Amino acid sequence: MWDTSKDYRLMVAVKAVDLFRRALEAGGFRGQWKKKPAIQAASEIERALQSLIYSYLEPEDLAASPEMIGIDEKLKEIVDALGGEDWSRKFLDEASRDERERVEENIAKVKFFLNTIGNLRGRLMLGKIADPVIAVDIVAGEVMSVGGHPSADKLQICNVNVGGRSLKVVTNDPDVRENDRVAVALLPPQNFMGVVSEGMFLGADGVLRDVEGNPGEMPRGIPLEALNETRNLVEDFLAG
Numbered sequence: 001m002w003d004t005s006k007d008y009r010l011m012v013a014v015k016a017v018d019l020f021r022r023a024l025e026a027g028g029f030r031g032q033w034k035k036k037p038a039i040q041a042a043s044e045i046e047r048a049l050q051s052l053i054y055s056y057l058e059p060e061d062l063a064a065s066p067e068m069i070g071i072d073e074k075l076k077e078i079v080d081a082l083g084g085e086d087w088s089r090k091f092l093d094e095a096s097r098d099e100r101e102r103v104e105e106n107i108a109k110v111k112f113f114l115n116t117i118g119n120l121r122g123r124l125m126l127g128k129i130a131d132p133v134i135a136v137d138i139v140a141g142e143v144m145s146v147g148g149h150p151s152a153d154k155l156q157i158c159n160v161n162v163g164g165r166s167l168k169v170v171t172n173d174p175d176v177r178e179n180d181r182v183a184v185a186l187l188p189p190q191n192f193m194g195v196v197s198e199g200m201f202l203g204a205d206g207v208l209r210d211v212e213g214n215p216g217e218m219p220r221g222i223p224l225e226a227l228n229e230t231r232n233l234v235e236d237f238l239a240g
Helices: 007-028 035-053 058-064 066-082 089-096 100-119 120-126 223-237
Strands: 138-149 152-163 165-172 181-185 191-193 195-197
Touching: 007 035, 007 100, 007 120, 007 152, 007 223, 035 066, 058 066, 066 100, 066 120, 089 100, 100 120, 100 195, 138 165, 165 195, 181 223
Parallel strands: none
Antiparallel strands: 138 152, 138 181, 152 165, 191 195
């Protein structure tokens, strides 16, 4: 019997719902979208997740459960309520210069929620894994550009291709270069002095820069020690 009450995937998913609701309340999102239906659908996702947490089903059975089917349907309703597939661009277009930083941060939180819930089934299909790193997606990526942080000399801002979309990652590793093949943990976004990072590069003594795997797919051959900081940050997210 699998102890679903201690499954990191489900615990982080519940926290992601709360992060999503708070992002909508504080987001400063303008334009034509439907806040109330989006929050209502998120609450229904949360109820389904709570049911799964106390189900004690095997991970593969969780993935195939009626609750997961309902969660996927509610996620589609949320995207529609936000304004469709290009919802984030619309919110950015409507934001004033003074609002832009806050709007970007809350958009990143919404994206974290959508990704965490949207890919929950795939992570459950990986089976019985009692490790915090299983709670978030870890994907291979390719660094498309690297630039300096406007307010911190020791930080770099990287745009990373993770398969059909790009992520912004802030790093303190000065050796990261364009075209590096990296591994990215899609963690709750962090604001580094006005620049929002949507993930973290894996690494132990510096960022891994020759990672195997196509952008957007699970990377291969990652050393265990490169996952330690991801474990810590997932635990911190749950504790917060």
